[in-house]
Amino acid sequence: MKLKYLGTGASEGIPSLYCHCPVCENARKNGGKDFRTRTGFVLDNTIAIDFSPDSYVNMNRWGVDFGSIAHLLISHTHEDHYYPDDIVMRTPASTKGIAPVLTLYGNEFVRKRLYAVDFFNEYVLNFVAVKTIECNKTYDIAGYQVTPFYTNHMRREDAMEFLIQKDGKSYLHLVDSTDPSELVYQYMKEHHVVLNAISCDCTFGSLKDEFYGHMNIWQNIRLRDRFKANGNLASDALVVCTHISHYSGVDTHEHLSKIAEANGLIVAYDGMEIEF
Numbered sequence: 117m118k119l120k121y122l123g124t125g126a127s128e129g130i131p132s133l134y135c136h137c138p139v140c141e142n143a144r145k146n147g148g149k150d151f152r153t154r155t156g157f158v159l160d161n162t163i164a165i166d167f168s169p170d171s172y173v174n175m176n177r178w179g180v181d182f183g184s185i186a187h188l189l190i191s192h193t194h195e196d197h198y199y200p201d202d203i204v205m206r207t208p209a210s211t212k213g214i215a216p217v218l219t220l221y222g223n224e225f226v227r228k229r230l231y232a233v234d235f236f237n238e239y240v241l242n243f244v245a246v247k248t249i250e251c252n253k254t255y256d257i258a259g260y261q262v263t264p265f266y267t268n269h270m271r272r273e274d275a276m277e278f279l280i281q282k283d284g285k286s287y288l289h290l291v292d293s294t295d296p297s298e299l300v301y302q303y304m305k306e307h308h309v310v311l312n313a314i315s316c317d318c319t320f321g322s323l324k325d326e327f328y329g330h331m332n333i334w335q336n337i338r339l340r341d342r343f344k345a346n347g348n349l350a351s352d353a354l355v356v357c358t359h360i361s362h363y364s365g366v367d368t369h370e371h372l373s374k375i376a377e378a379n380g381l382i383v384a385y386d387g388m389e390i391e392f
């Protein structure tokens with residue numbers, strides 16, 4: 117599998133719109149890996165995961181052809197993960213009819229928020245389909261086995277983590293996610309899953325405090341160690357920290373990367389690609 121990280125920042129991005137903290141000022145000055153847009157992933161150019169307001173810009177930055185991607189998993193409907201206003205642009209007025217139907221997969225709020233977009237009308241449904249999926253069930257999506265799990269991230273809806281498997285490879289997506297639940301550990305054990313890659317929510321970087329709905333790098337290390345101890349992690353597994361906030365206790369990508377590397381993890385940056 118090839119996984120591309122389109123955006124690796126938390127909800128406000130780095131630099132944040134209104135912020136003059138040293139992290140944001142550094143990103144404004146230096147750009148590069150210190151500049152982080154909002155979340156987005158593309159797996160094998162086949163399945164996209166989450167669709168932030170920066171998807172449009174990232175399509176152009178990283179040469180992603182959203183017009184040829186027909187499957188989009190939505191972890192939850194926080195604005196930095198789901199921007200349905202641009203999904204309704206799928207209609208032929210803007211695509212000349214060349215794009216295949218885009219199917220969105222997620223909880224029931226994915227449909228509700230799409231239908232609430234001002235540009236939405238019934239005609240859009242000729243080009244965009246919505247499939248409501250439930251946690252702890254496995255779905256075949258474009259030949260991939262996708263299993264969503266509940267994560268305690270937001271109060272009004274079920275936010276999802278995803279286990280994605282194909283041809284003996286397993287990828288675990290824990291973004292906008294807190295520590296995996298006991299059920300996730302149990303599932304991995306019972307199904308003898310050997311993970312080849314994990315994307316971990318690392319919103320709070322090197323901070324020691326643990327906050328609701330997200331993780332820091334110490335929690336990422338802890339979950340990696342537990343999967344390893346349980347025999348659910350390949351020896352060459354890639355464990356990637358992403359969704360990083362300006363409020364993370366570190367001032368640069370390099371700073372967080374040093375901590376990550378010392379612990380066998382990788383810090384994502386916008387445009388990074390991993391293969392496993």
Ligand SMILES: [Zn+2]
Nearest residue numbers: 126127196292
């Ligand atoms: Zn987020």
Ligand SMILES: [Zn+2]
Nearest residue numbers: 135137140362
């Ligand atoms: Zn800032």
Ligand SMILES: [Zn+2]
Nearest residue numbers: 192194269292
């Ligand atoms: Zn969120």
